[in-house]
Amino acid sequence: MPAGLNRALLTVVGAAVAVVLAIAVCSVAIVVAGGSPIDALAAFFDFGESARAQSNSVATLLNRAVPLFIAGLAVAVGFRMNLFNIGVEGQYRIAAICAAFVGSTFTAPAPIQITVIILVAAAVGGLYALIPAVMKVTRGVNEVISTIMLNYIAIALSAYLLREPFAGERAEGQLNTTTPPLPESGMFPDLNFVFEWFGMLPPTRNGGLWGFLLVAVVLGVVIWVVLERTRFGFNIKASGLNGPAALASGVNPKTMIIAAMMLSGGIAGLIGLPEILGDRGAYTNNFTAGLGFLGIAVALLGRNKPVGIAFAALLFAFLDRAQGALQFADIPASVVTIIQGAIVLLVVVANEVTNRIALRIEERRAAQQLGRNTPVEVAA
């Protein structure tokens, strides 16, 4: 269908322009900082000298992309109906520590053990997201403010849980606090064999290529189907495009808010699992933070569509991976954060602009196909 293709093409072009502009902005910053943008660019593509280092770099990239992808999905589910779940950050932290702790309390065959951990994480994330949803539905509390506050509460709460009730034994000379380790059956099998298919050495760093990648792919497909093909997905879309119209059509906004927030929070609960099940086997106090906020950026970049989010997650992971290499090239690693922030801002601007162009084109096309060259008043 040409119209749809047109729109998709415009979107891609817009995103590409935004990324290029963001790179330009950062090049300026790097030059001002006394570095060379060329060196920086080289650093981004520098995957290491040895074959092993290259494998490791690829694995690091994919391992970073997986949680970003899940975070993006979590945010997107809310965004699709204009529900701003800024609380993904808190939801995944609290879910991760609870899941890690519960997983460490029993031992079962691997499939059961892992399933239970995943379910616990999703349930905790969903329940934590239920708080702002209920506050919004019953008392009209804006979800943006409430989820922001709940982020701080979740972070403090997980710090407390980690220190007191959920703390595991600390090894001699170990500075990090951590939950008790998962049993062997709780670790997700790695995907290092994939590297051999491509004639590469299997990665060795941080548990290799995490198997949770498969879960993420399945999740992405499921979410796509739910959003694009089911009645529930239709209701989400309708609520997002026009709340009053959805209400008049019989969609119950309260149910939708609760359902979408729980779904969003449930997905958010899984964000921490790749790291726990793939590498650490526990929740520690240096657990990766900030994925929820990055998830917002990833969702925006991917325009709230699973495929777009996948590409956005890969892009962000690609940028993040270069932090070490950048430092070697004597370029401030925080340039990555600036690029990411700039990309988000420029992409949303590009989205607005391309959206407007697309709508124009659509109007013109409709007019032409109808042969409506007779003047018609345009409702302002």
Added chain:
Amino acid sequence: MSADTLATARPAVELEGITKRFPGVVANHDICITVQPGTVHAIVGENGAGKSTLMKILYGMQKPDEGTIKINGTEVSFRTPSDAIEVGIGMVHQHFMLADNFTVLENIVLGAEPKRAGRLDTASARRRIIELAETHGLRVDPDKLVEDLGVGDRQRVEILKVLYRGARILILDEPTAVLVPQEVDELFQNLRELKAEGLTVIFISHKLDEVLGIADAITVIRRGTTVASVDPREVTARQLAELMVGSELPTAETRDSTVTDTVALRVSHLTVEADGHHPPPKGVGFAGYAARLREEGKRLLLDDVTFQVRKGEILGIAGVEGNGQSELIEAIMGIRPAHGLVELDGRDISHWSTLKRREAGIGYIPEDRHRQGLLLEASLWENRVLGHQTRKPARRGIWVDRKASKADTQRIIEAYDVRTPSVETLALALSGGNQQKLIVGREMSGDPAFLIAAHPTRGVDVGAQAAIWDHLRNARAAGLAVLLISADLDELIGLSDCIQVIYRGRLVAALDPCEITPEQLGGYMTGAIAGNEEK
């Protein structure tokens, strides 16, 4: 002011060759209008003919692609409304441009504030407004919040806004659309006074009788261009219509009654509280509770509304906007909680969700199609699914049946003559009339037992209006019960089998449309004629 003497020599407004293009369409094409000073000049044309765009150009809100504008003989070029205000043009918008949370005074002085020592000089502003109001007979209280004002008051505020800026040329965009006949008379009286003071009034309308009553000169616009300039003393309404749409205007006449004895919808004692819905306390019962609320002087948006609609009947609800029509619709649709009883085909549906009510066969043509009726940025077939998510053909288990939905959208497009390239086109690319026809087609799908039609032909072109009226009449003949809410009194009187008047949330009169004139109806609507409320 010397404008009066100067003005006699030159036209107040001259538009020459104005052309304005929007993506894919030409809204105005080679428009030429000359307005003499100190006259009321009417510009008539049907909905969608390009009148509003033209006025936006004259008021600096849009820039013309071609053509010149001369004000009092001087060529001007407006970049913003302030340029237009500068040369003495003022505009009273069709949709009021007022900030609800501001006082009348604040709304009037905004943009032209009197200052004293850096402060907003409210005292002198108040003096000036009261003085203006008195000289022009436009009574308002400057310190009232606009949200507490009625429609007529708001329009007076709009006119005062324009006069406060010393405008000599007034543009009124469809000023009578929301007024009852009595208010229209009052407005015309005001306009005549303004004219007597030497002001020029440009009056935009598609109501021909009104135009003939007030205008000194008439310009007809059709399909974006000026087709004729006529003298109102020399034309009839019929001839004007001919010029405007190339044929006679459609009339909303229904022929023989098709009313049956079966009641489709019965509403009893429907009551809606203004400050949030409270369940009636235990033991007291709803009737006692409502009586108590009334006793305490609590404001009720709907007060003891009782009526029934039979199969094959169109019941019209007349009322000045804001007297409870929206609340009535929302209460029947289950969007707004209410006390009282709603029965559909004898079943009590008072506690049903909106969804369940729709499934049971209530159709709904909403009053504002952009706000409540459409997903503008979604395709037509998705808009067809809206409201039918749980019913065939849109539903297949938990899935949306895309194929069947598209096929059925195609059926609507053909049956209701929706002009569109395909079912995949976004709803916003359609003209207002085609959007409305799609909505009518959608709401008639799935054999509704009862239809709410709120302003079904508002803002649509004559062709679509005639088509929609036909569909309503046919459905009525086929046994559909319709609740028609409209501000267009001719439409109400023409289509309805019975008219109920709503005033301040109460049904105050049940009237027979065969025996009532718009003027009488207006009397009931404003509360000037007391209805049969004292039962």
Added chain:
Amino acid sequence: MTKVRKYHLALIAVAGLILVVSLVRVLTGFDDLTSSGTVGAALILAVPIALAGLGGLWAERAGVVNIGLEGMMVLGTWFAGWAGYQWGPWAALVAGLIGGALGGLLHAVATVTFGVDHIISGVAINLLGPGITRFLSEVLYKEGTPAAEAGAGITSSPAVSGDTPTISLPLLSSGPDLLGKLESTHWFLVADIAGVLRGLTHEMNLLVVLAVLLLPLTFFVLWHTAFGLRLRSAGENPWAAESLGVNVYRIKYIAVVISGAFAGLGGVFLVFVSDKYVEGQTQGRGFIGLAAMIFGNWRPGGLAAGSALFGYANGLQLRSAQTVNTFFLFGAVLLLVYIALQIRRMTAPDRPAELAAPGGRQYVLMALAVVGAAVLFWLWLVIDQLPNDFVFITPHVLTLLVLLVASQRLRMPKADGVSYRRGEQH
């Protein structure tokens, strides 16, 4: 007429509050509840929140939602630290102001010119703020730079040089320090009032006084000048403003840039409190400021009350973490007061209709209140000292509770958060 009554009500509320707090203090023996030290600290901590809230107020009154306040505040802290260690506190003030204003400008470009969703732009700025400051630190404070030798690191600036003037009320809170003497008597009520007054007047930083004055100044500008009327019209109905020749874009730009400047100024005060820029020192105060503004129903007076509440919670927590426990008792007392009022309303002869014969809902609410009071009282008895993590989140929890109670009575500007485009009516 109504104004006077509102004003009286506010006075009565304050008096009642002092009475309750005083009672709790005497009951618990935690003198820090109303000590001048706590009040002084509360004021210092309330100022950044109030400034962030003012930032929110300016933007949202002009119809632009600004959750990027946090990021703008971060920019303010960094620039204040950077200018402060080189040229002293006044330079810090100006630099922080400019830093925040730049953040505001970015938000304005995105939301006003390009019509980006306000929340999304705000989120992006909250990502960018810390990113930019980290980058600047890495460039300017890295090892070997003069700054590093002056004590800077990747996460902090060198100490701000020089002091800002402080003032005290003569006689009362300095010299003979009469209020101080009264306060140390620990008499019921008298000592409390003296403590509060002394806290507000003893060695008060002149800048703090100026910052507090920004509240009435804002009220004056927004509600009593032509500019203010235009600004608020952009938040209520920008299309009406446009149709009267008001340049809505310009108004919005000005408002959002000022908004950023206020947030940046809030950051400056944080730098003054800890004497230097430290990464992450805003600790979400931008968001709390936003919450204070919402709590204050988009008005300066309410905003001041909200910030005072959060500042007090914060100050108490810093002064003596133990005292935070008394919040449980305080909450229990408030719930009891609520129950008492409710019972009075229900038994009053001229009770409103909806309470004439209370439904299940009322009873459930009352029961919940009773249970809540009991639980709070029990917590107060049992818990010796809250874990630090919980103490830290006191303001956040308070914000949530306040929003739960107050959200439905609030009225935000009608076109707040609406993407406005010239010539395109909604």
